[in-house]
Amino acid sequence: MLCILKTLEEGDVDVADLASYFEQVGKTALLTKEQEVYLSQQIEKGDRQARDHMIQANLRLAISIAKKYQNSGCSLEDLIQESSMGLIKAVDRFDWRKGFKFSTYACWWIKQAVRKHVASHAGSIKLPAHAKNLLWKVQVTSKEYEEEFGSPPSNEELADLLGVKKETLESIIMSSRWTLSLDKEVGNKSEGSSRTLKEIIPDDKESFELSLDKAKVSQIIREAFGHLSSREEKVLRLRFGIDEIVGSEEQFYLTKSEISEIKKGRK
């Protein structure tokens, strides 16, 4: 157990060991209030073993808090590590004289450590503290507005309510969105699917084969044009509205149809 604790402190947790780690954590019995007081007194005297025992006995609390932040964009291993660091801090600062249970005091330190980690590591775009604060206000205000009026507020209304510029609000909301990696695997891994997100996003551009095909057809048509008689070529040009000689339209700034109309009138 001590070995696991040391690993946690050093920040090197193996993902594969998580299950066995949970199992080992569960083996340590929970402490009674009297035991907590006794251990705290020992810690004050500088007893390292008492400190380790206190930490081990409360690791379950750290894990349970870390699990609540699992969907925040950080890995569970990292969260457990951070919550354990918060727990260690709580053990070092716990004052048994106040008369509270250790878990009451420790959960605030653990939550603080986890939240700090989530705030600085969740998502690929790092936001400054004031932006995070504004985002939190946006969430609260939106919720209140929706409860009162039955529909979510527009960005203009939100900006008005919070006293910020609409552009600022929009850019902060945009920055807070989750980003997805194109290399993220999609589908069921157990079924042998190893496709990534970039493989299933449709490409709107013309495919290379199609453009090659087009170039080939164009070449064939160009060559075939050489086999047309002058009469056929002339009829084809007239039918498709392709000018034989560019000139008259450019000189008179008239459209082809206008020139055609004038010619008809002349007849």
Next chain:
Amino acid sequence: MSMPKGYQSELGYATVSSEEGCMGYREIAEKMTDEGDKMNHSTARNVFLRAMEKLAAPVCKVYGEQNFVSMARDPRFQECMQEIIEDFGVDI
């Protein structure tokens, strides 16, 4: 008693003549006649279709199609040819 007048192609007719600068067969015949090559609208159509066949034949050969005549009459092919030829510009 009214009788059917000709038949409508399965895919309809190419309506290139409705576009700006494009001409119908009667207009083509009129213009060609004015320029000394006397023809009526049927001849204009026949000449146009023969030109289309000449263009369709090598394309069909490449894609393993047999019936280049029906392809030449296909309005989709004609519209496609118009687009390709327009891409070439006046310098064909």
